[in-house]
Amino acid sequence: MTTAAIAGSAAAPARITLSGVTKRFVTPRTSVNALGPISLDVAEGEFVVLVGPSGCGKTTLLNLVAGFETPTDGEVRVDGALVAGPGPDRAMIFQEPALFPWLNIEDNVAFGLRQHTHMSAAERRAVALEYLRLVHLEGFEHAFVHELSGGMKQRAALARALAPRPRALLCDEPFGSLDALTRERLYAELQELHAQTRRTTMFVTHNTREAACLADRVVVLTTRPATIASVVAVDLPRPRNFYDPHVSEQAGQILAQLRAEPTAAGGGLDA
């Protein structure tokens, strides 16, 4: 289903290393230990899913890797280089789709292609349309952002993040607002894309079945400040079906790991 422009030679996937990373938010009123210490090594092309209770610091963790925030302690490195800020090598898909209302859908998806200065406007347009087809939004290229449903916006945001072929993909609960059917289709697409491009992916979700369906490794986080409670390797063959009994079984294991976590805030158990 994916065409040449999408599957073609992607840049080498990135290796993401977190060592002893913590994040503390200090405001005039409070000071919050949001995260860590966390040490995690995501290999080139690996698909790592992060699960953890609400408010434990998952978004914060992705923000640190994306370079939107700087760690209070420790280091985040991409291919050995310290992360100094956001860059086009790491695409982020936000919890709320951050599409630009002043652009139509096609121009939103083509937005990140400007960095590829060798591409003509026509080529950028062609690639944008291809990614819109991938997320089943053909026919909506001239729509304004507010004319799309929540799930359609999320799909457009996915297309926008993928189009410039980043070396790493950071997804913050991107499928939270989608219906089961669309979700399943996107799981299949995402797995196929991942098989073809081996883009390093860090994916946050609350859904343990989603985690088992997509991940090479599932990192289970503790309550805030999140540390790694356990790591579950998912060794099922791909592509995986969302309703495969083996996937359900893995999901059950991940859920058990999550349940083992103390629910009271402040419990920062290290595994």
Next chain:
Amino acid sequence: MPEAKPLARRNLALLGFLLLLLVLWQAVWSLGLLPSYSLPSPAQVAVRLAELARDGTLWPSVQASVVRMVLGFVLSAALGLVLGLAMGLSALADSCLRSLFLGLQTLPSAAWVPIALLLFGLGDAAIYFVIVMSSMAAMAIATADGISHIPPHYLRAARSLGTSGVALSTRVALPAALPSIVTGIKLGWTLGWHGVVSAELIKSSIGLGYLLNAGRELNDAAQVVGIMLVTIFMGLLLDRVLFAWVERRIRVRWGFAPDTSRE
């Protein structure tokens, strides 16, 4: 088009209200509540305006004021946009310029006229100066506020899509702040129009402000009131026609208003 009916009804109500004002005005005049040399009747005003139009006084003055306004306003808007952008992007620029601009804004536009005449003499440069000083600060502040209220994830998304430096301003910050900028430009237009007429009032040989002052010197109340009405009309015209259209396009695009143009 479900909107059409209420809109027509609203316009009808407005028309009725204006008529009521006219009747009140006529009543005050007919009852002789004010001396007739200070308050003309609606009919006297209409006759005087027709005379001014016929003897070729009115149109060149309207034209002169509008041309001055457009030139001065373009200059002012360009300056306001650039300074507002700087304020929106740099906390240092904001803390310096904001208090200066808030201070300058407390001056009524007429207060700029004496210093403008001292600085620039009697030419049109003095009028442009008054327009800029009356309107630029409001547009700069609106631009800065618009930029500092951009949802942070727009800027984050843009940066992780490879946008930085000047492109971040032109491709993201300015368009994202557009609704606020347009509000500022509308306000700036009104303030600038105050500036033109104030400046012309005090020193000019042509323009609406000049005709106002000439009317006062000749004790011609009908001319004074007539030119006031023309000034209101011209000020509203651009606001209602051009800016209202731009504002509506933006509201549609941002999803604040239904799109009735593409049916």
